[in-house]
Amino acid sequence: MASLEQKREAFRKYLESAGAIDCLSKALIRLYQEEQKPEDACKFIRQVLCESCPTDEQVAESMSELDEARKRILELEREIRGLRLNVRRTASEENLLLEDGFEKLARDESCTALLKKYLTREVLDELKSLKTQSYKSTLLDCIQSGLQNCDSNVGVYAADPEAYLVFAALMDPLIEEYHGGFGKEAKQPELSWGEPEELENPDPEGLYVVSTRVRCARSLENFPFHPRMQEQQYEDICARVKAALEDLPEDLTGELHLLEALDESRKCELEADHFLFQQDDRFAKAAQADRFYPAGRAVFLNGAKSFIVWVNEEDHLRIISMQKGSDIAQVYKRLIAGAESIGKHITFQRDERLGFLNFCPTNIGTGMRASMHVRLPKLQADRPRLESAAAEYRLQIRGENGENSDSCSDVVNVSNKRRIGLTEFEAVKEMVDGVKALIELEKQLSEVVESEPAAEGAEPPAEE
Ligand code: ADP
Numbered sequence: 325m326a327s328l329e330q331k332r333e334a335f336r337k338y339l340e341s342a343g344a345i346d347c348l349s350k351a352l353i354r355l356y357q358e359e360q361k362p363e364d365a366c367k368f369i370r371q372v373l374c375e376s377c378p379t380d381e382q383v384a385e386s387m388s389e390l391d392e393a394r395k396r397i398l399e400l401e402r403e404i405r406g407l408r409l410n411v412r413r414t415a416s417e418e419n420l421l422l423e424d425g426f427e428k429l430a431r432d433e434s435c436t437a438l439l440k441k442y443l444t445r446e447v448l449d450e451l452k453s454l455k456t457q458s459y460k461s462t463l464l465d466c467i468q469s470g471l472q473n474c475d476s477n478v479g480v481y482a483a484d485p486e487a488y489l490v491f492a493a494l495m496d497p498l499i500e501e502y503h504g505g506f507g508k509e510a511k512q513p514e515l516s517w518g519e520p521e522e523l524e525n526p527d528p529e530g531l532y533v534v535s536t537r538v539r540c541a542r543s544l545e546n547f548p549f550h551p552r553m554q555e556q557q558y559e560d561i562c563a564r565v566k567a568a569l570e571d572l573p574e575d576l577t578g579e580l581h582l583l584e585a586l587d588e589s590r591k592c593e594l595e596a597d598h599f600l601f602q603q604d605d606r607f608a609k610a611a612q613a614d615r616f617y618p619a620g621r622a623v624f625l626n627g628a629k630s631f632i633v634w635v636n637e638e639d640h641l642r643i644i645s646m647q648k649g650s651d652i653a654q655v656y657k658r659l660i661a662g663a664e665s666i667g668k669h670i671t672f673q674r675d676e677r678l679g680f681l682n683f684c685p686t687n688i689g690t691g692m693r694a695s696m697h698v699r700l701p702k703l704q705a706d707r708p709r710l711e712s713a714a715a716e717y718r719l720q721i722r723g724e725n726g727e728n729s730d731s732c733s734d735v736v737n738v739s740n741k742r743r744i745g746l747t748e749f750e751a752v753k754e755m756v757d758g759v760k761a762l763i764e765l766e767k768q769l770s771e772v773v774e775s776e777p778a779a780e781g782a783e784p785p786a787e788e
C-alpha cells in the first residue's frame with residue numbers, strides 16, 4: 325500500500341502536470357503585485373482564476389432575470405391550464421355525447437340512478453340545447469357524472485346556481501323523489517336553527533353512539549359550481565373564507581391548511597380520523613370537482629378538531645361540528661355559532677324556493693346532514709331490517725368511513741336523508757329521533773337473542 329508521502333508526491337505531480345500549480349502561482353503573483361491589497365483576497369483570486377466570471381452586479385442582475393422568468397413560466401402554465409380546461413365542446417359534440425349517454429343508461433338494466441328515471445326522451449329534447457345565462461352551463465355539464473357512472477344514485481350536479489331553474493324539468497322531480505316529497509309548489513322555509521337544548525341526547529349512557537357530527541353545505545353568492553369554476557375563483561373563495569374564519573368566536577379559532585401544503589401522510593391521517601374529505605370520489609371527479617385541483621382547496625381545524633371547515637371540496641364550503649359521544653345539543657350549538665359567524669362576512673347563495681343552493685341536488689334547502697356513528701351489531705347483521713327501519717324514519721345509512729364506504733364494522737353512520745322541505749332544527753331532530761328508534765330496535769333484537777332457547781345439542785344453562 326502506498327505511504328502518505330507517496331500519495332502526496334503523486335498528487336503534487338498531478339497538480340503540476342495538469343497546470344494547476346502554474347495557475348494558482350500566477351494568481352498569487354498577481355495578488356503580490358497589487359499595490360492596494362484587496363480586502364477580500366479569496367474573491368481577488370477567484371476573479372483572476374476566472375477572468376470571464378461575472379461581477380457581483382452581473383450575478384445579481386441575472387438572478388433577478390431568472391426570478392422574472394420563473395414567474396412568467398408560472399403565469400404561462402396557469403394560462404395553459406385555463407385554456408385547456410375551458411375548451412368548450414361544439415353543440416354537435418355535446419349532442420352526440422348526450423345521445424350516447426342516454427342510450428347507455430337505457431341499455432344498463434342494473435342502473436337505478438334518478439338521472440335515468442327522470443331524463444326521459446321528452447326531457448332530453450327539451451333541455452339539450454339550453455344554457456344558463458350566467459355561466460353558459462349546459463345539460464351535459466350537469467349530468468356528465470351520471471352518464472359516466474351508471475351506478476350513481478342520483479347522477480346529477482348543478483353546474484351553476486341557475487342550472488336548478490334552467491334544467492328544472494330534470495331537477496324538480498329528482499329533488500322531490502330524493503328528499504321524499506318537495507313538489508313543484510313547495511317552498512323551503514326560512515332558515516330556522518331552533519333551540520338546540522330541546523334536542524334530546526339519544527344515548528345518555530353512552531352505550532351505542534360513538535360520535536356525533538352536524539354539517540351544512542354553503543356556497544358563496546356570485547360564483548358558479550365546479551364545472552364552470554376558474555382557478556382564480558377557487559383562490560378568491562379560499563381567501564374570502566380565510567378572512568371570515570379570522571373572526572370566529574374564541575373557542576372555534578384554529579388554522580386553515582391549504583391542501584397543497586399538507587403532505588400525503590398527514591392528509592391520510594386526517595381522512596382516517598374523519599376530519600378530511602375523501603380524496604377519490606369518482607362521482608364528484610366525473611362532475612369535474614377536481615378542476616384546477618388543488619387550487620383553493622383547504623381545510624380549517626380548530627384546536628380541539630371539533631369545528632372544521634372544508635373549502636372548495638364538493639361545495640364551496642362545508643361547515644362541520646363534531647365530537648365523540650352523543651351530546652347533540654353541544655354539537656349543534658357549535659355548528660350554529662360557526663355558521664352564523666362565517667355568514668356575517670359572506671353572503672351565501674340562497675334561492676327563494678329551494679333555500680341554500682349547492683352543487684348536488686341532495687344538498688340543497690338546509691344543506692344539513694346531521695349524523696351519528698352508532699354501534700348496532702344486531703341491525704347491521706340484518707341489513708333488510710336496518711334499511712326498512714331507516715326508510716321508516718327517513719334516515720340514510722352510510723358506512724363508518726362516509727359515503728360509498730363499506731360498513732364492515734358494527735358501527736353505522738346514521739343521518740337525516742332529506743335536507744329540503746324542513747327547517748334546520750327539524751333536520752337534526754329527524755336524525756335524533758331516528759337514532760333513538762334504531763337503538764330501541766337494537767335493544768329488542770338483543771333481548772330476543774338472549775331469551776331464545778338454546779339450540780339443540782347446546783349445553784343447558786347452569787342452574788342457579
Ligand atoms: P358528508 O356528506 O356529510 O360530508 P360523508 O359521508 O362524505 O359526509 O363523510 C365525511 C367524513 O365524515 C367521513 O370521514 C365520515 O366517516 C365522517 N363522519 C360522518 N359522520 C360522522 C360522525 N357522526 N362521526 C364521526 N365521523 C363522521
Ligand code: ARG
Binds near residue numbers: 684
Ligand atoms: N353523484 C353521486 C351519486 O349520484 C353522489 C350523490 C350524493 N352524494 C353527494 N356527495 N353529493 O351517487
